[in-house]
Amino acid sequence: MKLLLAEDDAILSDALTAQLQGAGYEVEHAPNGAVADYLLHKQAFDIAVLDIGLPMLDGLAVLQHVRQTQPALPVLLLTARDALDDRVAGLQAGADDYVTKPFDLPELLARLQALLRRTQPALAPLPPPSRQLVLDAERRCALLCGEALELSGREWELLQLLLQQRGKVVTKERIFQAWASEGGEPGSGNTIEVYIHRLRRKLEGGGLVIRTVRGLGYLLEEEEGL
Amino acid sequence: MSLARWRQRLSGWRSRSRGRLGSGSLSLSRQLLWWVLLPQLVLWLAGGVAAYRFAASYANEAIDASLSQASRALARQLKPIGSGLLIDFPKAAQDVLEADPADRLLYMVSQPPGQFILGNQALPPPPLAQGAALRIGQPYFYDGSMPLAGPGDAEQAVRVVALLLRLGGEQQPEAQTLLVQVARSSANREELARRILVDMLLPLSSLILLMTLIVWLGIRAGLAPLKRLRQQVEGRAPADLAPLQLASAPRELLSLAGAINTLLAEVQHSVERQKRFIGDAAHQLRTPLAGLKSQTELALTLPSASDPELRARLLRVHESATRSAHLVSQLLTLARAEPGALRLQDCPPVDLLALARQLTAELVPRALRAGLDLGMDEAAQTPVWVAGEALLLREVLSNLIDNALRYAGAGATVTVGVQRSGAQACLSVEDSGPGIAAQDRARVFGRFVRATDAGSGCGLGLAIVKEIVERHGGQVSLEPVLPHGLRVRVLLPLAGNPQPA
Numbered sequence: 001m002k003l004l005l006a007e008d009d010a011i012l013s014d015a016l017t018a019q020l021q022g023a024g025y026e027v028e029h030a031p032n033g034a035v036a037d038y039l040l041h042k043q044a045f046d047i048a049v050l051d052i053g054l055p056m057l058d059g060l061a062v063l064q065h066v067r068q069t070q071p072a073l074p075v076l077l078l079t080a081r082d083a084l085d086d087r088v089a090g091l092q093a094g095a096d097d098y099v100t101k102p103f104d105l106p107e108l109l110a111r112l113q114a115l116l117r118r119t120q121p122a123l124a125p126l127p128p129p130s131r132q133l134v135l136d137a138e139r140r141c142a143l144l145c146g147e148a149l150e151l152s153g154r155e156w157e158l159l160q161l162l163l164q165q166r167g168k169v170v171t172k173e174r175i176f177q178a179w180a181s182e183g184g185e186p187g188s189g190n191t192i193e194v195y196i197h198r199l200r201r202k203l204e205g206g207g208l209v210i211r212t213v214r215g216l217g218y219l220l221e222e223e224e225g226l
Numbered sequence: 227m228s229l230a231r232w233r234q235r236l237s238g239w240r241s242r243s244r245g246r247l248g249s250g251s252l253s254l255s256r257q258l259l260w261w262v263l264l265p266q267l268v269l270w271l272a273g274g275v276a277a278y279r280f281a282a283s284y285a286n287e288a289i290d291a292s293l294s295q296a297s298r299a300l301a302r303q304l305k306p307i308g309s310g311l312l313i314d315f316p317k318a319a320q321d322v323l324e325a326d327p328a329d330r331l332l333y334m335v336s337q338p339p340g341q342f343i344l345g346n347q348a349l350p351p352p353p354l355a356q357g358a359a360l361r362i363g364q365p366y367f368y369d370g371s372m373p374l375a376g377p378g379d380a381e382q383a384v385r386v387v388a389l390l391l392r393l394g395g396e397q398q399p400e401a402q403t404l405l406v407q408v409a410r411s412s413a414n415r416e417e418l419a420r421r422i423l424v425d426m427l428l429p430l431s432s433l434i435l436l437m438t439l440i441v442w443l444g445i446r447a448g449l450a451p452l453k454r455l456r457q458q459v460e461g462r463a464p465a466d467l468a469p470l471q472l473a474s475a476p477r478e479l480l481s482l483a484g485a486i487n488t489l490l491a492e493v494q495h496s497v498e499r500q501k502r503f504i505g506d507a508a509h510q511l512r513t514p515l516a517g518l519k520s521q522t523e524l525a526l527t528l529p530s531a532s533d534p535e536l537r538a539r540l541l542r543v544h545e546s547a548t549r550s551a552h553l554v555s556q557l558l559t560l561a562r563a564e565p566g567a568l569r570l571q572d573c574p575p576v577d578l579l580a581l582a583r584q585l586t587a588e589l590v591p592r593a594l595r596a597g598l599d600l601g602m603d604e605a606a607q608t609p610v611w612v613a614g615e616a617l618l619l620r621e622v623l624s625n626l627i628d629n630a631l632r633y634a635g636a637g638a639t640v641t642v643g644v645q646r647s648g649a650q651a652c653l654s655v656e657d658s659g660p661g662i663a664a665q666d667r668a669r670v671f672g673r674f675v676r677a678t679d680a681g682s683g684c685g686l687g688l689a690i691v692k693e694i695v696e697r698h699g700g701q702v703s704l705e706p707v708l709p710h711g712l713r714v715r716v717l718l719p720l721a722g723n724p725q726p727a
Contacts, residue, residue, distance in 0.1 A: 012517030015520030103516060213600070215601050
């Protein structure tokens, strides 16, 4: 996975290069806009991370230039400017995503992955699989710590949704949508509670916990230390 | 911060100028009215007095002419006979003289000094100054008083003519001097003067009333643009620095409005410069902070950082970098929430409930990591539309939840609620943490004020919340929750015409 990092701050780019390499990217660093522009036209990249405030040629100009030749290249703007106008300007220039400094590395990595999944599904590294639970979409069955779980259609949908959004809130509306898209009848709030209750019993002892988030929905959490 | 100082100065100036107006000084229209009407009233009074004088003197002239005529007619009837006097005064003539009881002519013929001959004895003598004397053949007019009806009656004012005659001519040695006096009641004369005065006074008074009304209406019409200007200045929000709009106004007022607009533009310019400076400074800080954070994160993953003391130090550096980054982004938010023209009517309605649900869901993982139970109030189900800038409102809620997560402590429950409360939308964040002491509750809305040394905040969160909420025309308040905890309530006006998007 080849990534261009255009960032003029030496300390930040040094650390970020190391972190991105650690996450499995092959990183090419450009210290200014002109070098970034040159590299983008000479080499083939899978994704680019551009700072806006670059010396010589600013990030937006680099972006507009590369959009003319490579409209499909996923580009993430990494910038200190986060006012609404700046975001709009960045997205209008053709950026696919926008991350403001200072950033959290996990968030940046997640955004890069999401971007790759969206633009080049075949290339994207999948989210790290759960150690305890494995879902097989083809056969619609689940393995919990190596043991097969008996799941009804709705239970399977629910578990898949929770697992995909692991660590995030899955709203009740989202669950109803998933069930409805599978041709089932939309249930009521109580129906969800019933299914959650069943899933919790089936997941017991597997190191996975379904938390209730009051007024919103549910969240699947992996218990630490397992 | 000098942005706040600017505004304080502006609002101070505003309240001072209002105070000056309030302390008993006259309004401009009243001053004008006084200046126009008071001289008019004085002139009108002087005119009335002069008119009365003229009327009285004309009346006197007419009466004096009749008195003079009567005295000469009487004189012609007096004929000297030797040393005696023949008075050819028929009864009919006497009757004519005394015919009108209200306007009687009284006469007296006497021989100076003081020898009464004929007529009414009560006629007052001519008031002659020392050494002065009546001249023969010249009528002398004067005012006096006497009982008209008869002796013993009350005295009344009379007009008298005195005519001195010499009878017998030069050839007669015993020439006689006779004094003929004719008096007439002044009542008629005064009546005449009074009528002239009244006939003049009534139309004059109505004229002056009419004039007052016209002048007042004129002043009102003339000062209407001034009133419009005043309403514009008084009616604006402290943060509104948009130029005054005066489409049609007199030249003088346009130049005043122009001067105010110049001042407003200068203030606006200065505010914007300050804002840009804060924004730029914060931006400049962001990149090195990102570098610092990334470098420490990287260092923590190195195998050589397994030494616990080194690790602890690195974690502290990282925490400090994170806090600085938080401060910088809060500063930027505050700079952005500073006065600028937020035109609520131009903002599309925002569903506060959807916003709260989305943001709460995003923050749940962080709450779980910190050991807090974050959730939404189950009762909130229907959309609540408010007019406002979604990004800023998001900032409000994000700061409130962030505060709760920072200060409520592990194990606490944090609940976000959105509901209608009359004509307002109520957004609340309630936690079961230690709460804020009553004496600190007003203080914590200040900038860089922290009510506790726990947590790692920068003391800008509630200041940002207050700034944004007030710009949206709302209020924010803190309430204690029993047995312990804090509820922050934000009231915002509902959107005028909610359109479900």
